[in-house]
Amino acid sequence: MTETTNLDKPESQVAAIWRQFREHKGAVFGLAVLGFLVVFVLIGPLLWQAETLKVSEALKVKNQGPSLRFPLGTDQLGRDMLDRMMSAGQVSLAVGFIAMMIAIFFGTFIGILAGYFKRLDGPLMRLTDMFLALPLIPLLLVMVMLFRDRIAKVVGPEMGAFILIVFAIGLTSWMHAARIVRGEVLALKEREYVLAARSIGAPPRRIILRHILPNVISPVMVAATLGIAEAIITESVLSFLGLGFPPDFPTWGRLLFDGLQYMQLYPERVIWPGLAISLTVLSVNYIGDGLRDALDPKARGR
Amino acid sequence: MLTYTLRRLLLAIPTLLLISLVIFLLVDLAPGSPASEIPLTVPPEVRQKILESLGVNQPIFVRYFLWLKQFFYVEPLNGIDALFGSHLAEGMQRIISYQTRSPVFPLIGERLPQTLTVIGTAYVVGVLIALPIGIYSAYRQYSLFDQFGTMFAMIGFSVPTFFTGTVFIIVFGVWLGWFPTKYDTTLSVTDWDSFVKQIRQMAMPVMVLGLANAAAISRYMRSSMLENMKQDYVRTARAKGMSERTVVLKHVLRNSMIPVVTIIALGIPSIFGGAIITENLFGVNGIGAALIGAIRGNDLPMVQTLAFIFAILIVTFNLIADVLYGLLDPRIRYD
Numbered sequence: 282m283t284e285t286t287n288l289d290k291p292e293s294q295v296a297a298i299w300r301q302f303r304e305h306k307g308a309v310f311g312l313a314v315l316g317f318l319v320v321f322v323l324i325g326p327l328l329w330q331a332e333t334l335k336v337s338e339a340l341k342v343k344n345q346g347p348s349l350r351f352p353l354g355t356d357q358l359g360r361d362m363l364d365r366m367m368s369a370g371q372v373s374l375a376v377g378f379i380a381m382m383i384a385i386f387f388g389t390f391i392g393i394l395a396g397y398f399k400r401l402d403g404p405l406m407r408l409t410d411m412f413l414a415l416p417l418i419p420l421l422l423v424m425v426m427l428f429r430d431r432i433a434k435v436v437g438p439e440m441g442a443f444i445l446i447v448f449a450i451g452l453t454s455w456m457h458a459a460r461i462v463r464g465e466v467l468a469l470k471e472r473e474y475v476l477a478a479r480s481i482g483a484p485p486r487r488i489i490l491r492h493i494l495p496n497v498i499s500p501v502m503v504a505a506t507l508g509i510a511e512a513i514i515t516e517s518v519l520s521f522l523g524l525g526f527p528p529d530f531p532t533w534g535r536l537l538f539d540g541l542q543y544m545q546l547y548p549e550r551v552i553w554p555g556l557a558i559s560l561t562v563l564s565v566n567y568i569g570d571g572l573r574d575a576l577d578p579k580a581r582g583r
Numbered sequence: 584m585l586t587y588t589l590r591r592l593l594l595a596i597p598t599l600l601l602i603s604l605v606i607f608l609l610v611d612l613a614p615g616s617p618a619s620e621i622p623l624t625v626p627p628e629v630r631q632k633i634l635e636s637l638g639v640n641q642p643i644f645v646r647y648f649l650w651l652k653q654f655f656y657v658e659p660l661n662g663i664d665a666l667f668g669s670h671l672a673e674g675m676q677r678i679i680s681y682q683t684r685s686p687v688f689p690l691i692g693e694r695l696p697q698t699l700t701v702i703g704t705a706y707v708v709g710v711l712i713a714l715p716i717g718i719y720s721a722y723r724q725y726s727l728f729d730q731f732g733t734m735f736a737m738i739g740f741s742v743p744t745f746f747t748g749t750v751f752i753i754v755f756g757v758w759l760g761w762f763p764t765k766y767d768t769t770l771s772v773t774d775w776d777s778f779v780k781q782i783r784q785m786a787m788p789v790m791v792l793g794l795a796n797a798a799a800i801s802r803y804m805r806s807s808m809l810e811n812m813k814q815d816y817v818r819t820a821r822a823k824g825m826s827e828r829t830v831v832l833k834h835v836l837r838n839s840m841i842p843v844v845t846i847i848a849l850g851i852p853s854i855f856g857g858a859i860i861t862e863n864l865f866g867v868n869g870i871g872a873a874l875i876g877a878i879r880g881n882d883l884p885m886v887q888t889l890a891f892i893f894a895i896l897i898v899t900f901n902l903i904a905d906v907l908y909g910l911l912d913p914r915i916r917y918d
Contacts, residue, residue: 416893521745548753555746563741
């Protein structure tokens, strides 16, 4: 009568995503490299503390090659490059991450409003189109150039540069997320379960938060991953043009810019930060690729 | 199609006006205005005169509309005058650069050829590299070539141009000494020797930008080819006994080119705007370098004009891409 068929315990969703993610060799490689870089910039400073040198001592050890005392050598002011690489990495990754969060927040918000409320769709999408047509790098350069000093007066040069750049990047890169979310919401809105929710009298706020938002998470996550890469590149472009972070609060892009003058004599000073930026962006892009495959239930079944 | 094009053209006008307002206000309201550049020791009446000569003592909307009039009316008239030797724009106020005290448009015109030769060549080279790679790696999906090509695309896509540029300079310029590290703008091509020199100095910037462009375009080419390879008409063509060459290069390629052509069109504005880094790195004296110079020198009219020109290019090529897509693909009907 009741035959106990031996069914395997169904895989949890997270496990299924992880299993599919592991199939993508590039994504696993990307995760490993990114993990290594994060450990390098976060745990590294705990294990490796640069000596505090007096100015006279520091000038004696300037422009040194790699040695046991300075594993990556020193720069033109006798500062330990390994130490600078680690602290610069913290700022670079933080900029990428926070700028992405801002962009995703705005993108999702505008995308949901445009997709769900028909009246807002037209104006909001025109706004998105307008932002897409803005020449971003020139405008970012102008914004940084013109507002840097004013913000620095209020919160100090380091925090000023950080806040300005993070917000400038975040507020100019939400458009793709908004378009993706809007498209998803337009399709989800017509589903039966949304109709069911509406028919029992759920207000739009609850429908959006409980029923629609959880279902747009996967494309948003992919867009967010790729957004980190884009933000890191944009920040390093600004720093590379000398309009980013101040030299005593460096990012990888700033280190590269500083090394540019000494490129012919000490090429490694350009190579290390450049390699760090490139590896971060490459691994993040691979992770995004892998996530896209893993989060798509249609692809996962294969 | 015509109504669609017209509607898009009409819609482009408010978009552009809005963008121009955003650019104008952002640059104009910012704290680093020319008024703050004048030393405090300058007496007030002289200061007033300076501001008047810069045209910044009027209310902001007056200045905005004046700028619009100069941009859309006076400057085109000046262009006509320069072309036909007429005197239509005589006595009209042009957009004047703060740095050089000369009209902005001729300055931009001087910079344009350098940008077009170097960055334009790079774009063409990029497209020419990307198409065969995309086609072949889609045709032999999962082959060694495809995996290598995909990796190449991913790397070219991820490694920023300022890093590839510096590595190229170190390797080819400093170590091997094959190419000059700086671009010499004054070089004019008159004979074979100077031509070779021009090619050599163009090689590195063109390679750097070309590779970056090729990476992005080859990804689109590959995925578009893959999509079409699975279609029924391909099987039909093969069943009719057509050669593999005809099937791939005629039937599949033509259909796969439709989205790629629009992607290529969409990328053209970046020739002008996105080349800021490359121009800066190699010392190409083009538009990107002009923009950076203007930003550093607080030259507001130049920055506003250049940024707005970039915006016009983006809007125009977006429109061209959409119209092209409708023209090439009979399945797309906008109206």
